[in-house]
Amino acid sequence: MGGSSQQTTQSTSQASPYAPAKGAIDNILGQLGGQASNAGPTPTENNALNTLQSNAAAGNPYAGAIGNVATNLLNGGGAKANDGNISTNLANYQGMLAPYANGSMIGKNTALQGQLDQIRQDVSNQVNSQFAAAGRDGSAANLQALGRGIAQGTAPVIAGQYNQDVANQLNAANSLYGAGNSTYGLLNQNQQAANANAQAGAGVGSAALDANNWGANQQLAAEAQRRGIPMQNLATLLGSISPVAQAFGTQTGNSTTNSQMSGAQQFATIAGGLGNLSKFLWG
Template identity: 45%
Template sequence: MGGESKQTSTTQSQTQPWLEAQPALKNILTQLQGGLNNTGVTSAENGALNTIVQNANNAAAKYAPAVDNYATTLLGGGGATAQSGNINDAYQAYLKATQPLASNTNYDPRTTPGFSDTIAALTSDITNATNGQFAAAGRDLSGYNQQALGRGIAQGVAPTIMAQYNQNVQNQQGAAKDLYNAGNTTAGIQTGLTQQDLANRGQGVTAAGAATDAANTGANATLAAEAQRRGIPVQALGLLAQIGIPIAGLGSQSNGTTTQTNQMSGVQQFMGITGGLSQLFGGSGGGAAGGIGTAANMIKFISDRNAKEDIEEVGALHDGTPVYRYRYKGQPGFQIGLMAQDVEQYAPEAVGKIGEFKAVDYKLATERAVRKVA
């Protein structure tokens, strides 16, 4: 259930707060109108934009290939591991030269190159000296001669043998240590090169973006320049409009006719009808739930939950029927009453329909509560 009402009014107004300034304002507007022909891009602006585009294209042609090559090189590792083979070859050569001594556990001085010649020379010197002494005394080749010779050789050779043995041990351990350090150094260098290779590749990813930007420099400059070519006239027109439109509106005169159509819902129409009935029958309530005097015995009240909003339960009748506070949709005032959906559960005869909404005969709906009190 719905309807509408229309209201038409004609208004006319005239304002002349700037009457004395009208000649000056018209002069300003005339000048603004003349400026409409000068909102395009000037020759100087056009030349500057063309220069920007040309410079950008030159820069792209000059630097983009170098940037692209740099990015490609970095993405390939930047040559960080190019010397890896040479470093490994050097280590292998060092290993080959050091390995025999580093892995030798035979410390016998007699296996030392040149050691036998040293011992032989030392033994010969001791023999000659000892035998010479006994020969001078006429006792050469005697038992004492042999005993003294043996003792002299032992005393003279033993320190040399011991020293050479210790030197062999020291040399072997030193070589093993040097080989170990060389291995660690080589591994560290190789690891560093690998890490640098990875770092270069990571920088290559960033440089690839820079290479793309460099290649797009000319195109981006062209787009920016064209945006300026489009934007300059629009900005100029906007400035003229900001100045001209307010001035043009000063001292204006307006006439007009307005028509207003109000669409009313079924609830609003019913509220109007019941309000009229309330006045007709002398009631004091202005709303559907507020009572309309003796008219309450003639009609049912719209109590459909679907016609209401802001619904809150505030109490109950003596028979337990809930009582609510609510507003009819589209109406500002709050009402207190029942819900048709509750009443029809125990007194369907008290519920009817007004248009699309359910309505309640409050006398029939409250009979049960009255009997409870009685």
């Protein structure tokens, strides 16, 4: 048969630096330890942080202007400011061309009457003088010739004026149609510009909000630096000291040893123990 035994031992080991380097290492560690009291912000750093906080407390000087731009853009940015004038121009134009477009000016050329009167006068003088020379002044033939001559003289003028009046009517109608389309196009462009400005205003509105929050955010950032500087410095010192402390520190631990004995070894051990006991008891 076999048996086992267990033994627990405690060991401590000391890692010491190379003797000639110990003085230099102790000096470095002493200096690093002394730097712990200097981990906080320096006066220069504090002055810079105080300046940042002072500027932040004053707020973003452009916040108001940015807000005004955002409000103006959200209201259309003035893109429709001239809509009234554009509509008024169309109304005035329509008023001026309406008599021509609706045909009420056909045959209303006041200068035409004078031209017709002159034709009648010229024809009458010419025809009557011819019949008077023939001794037939006032005869039926005289009147017939006079009427025919006046008709032949005035008809082309009247027809030409009528054609011109009708052409003016059509031109006026076309002009009104074109002016209406142009006006509506301008108004639509203005509306589209106003919509685009409103969308841009939404983006500027976010910038205005950021500008209003700028001061508070800057103060938080300054305080974060005020807290972070000591932590960073201490972390740097700790990173410098920890490897040295681990390399040359004291190491303590427990160890357990198990061993297995054969039957003969156990018998010999027991026999030796009994022999020692007999000697103790019987001398």
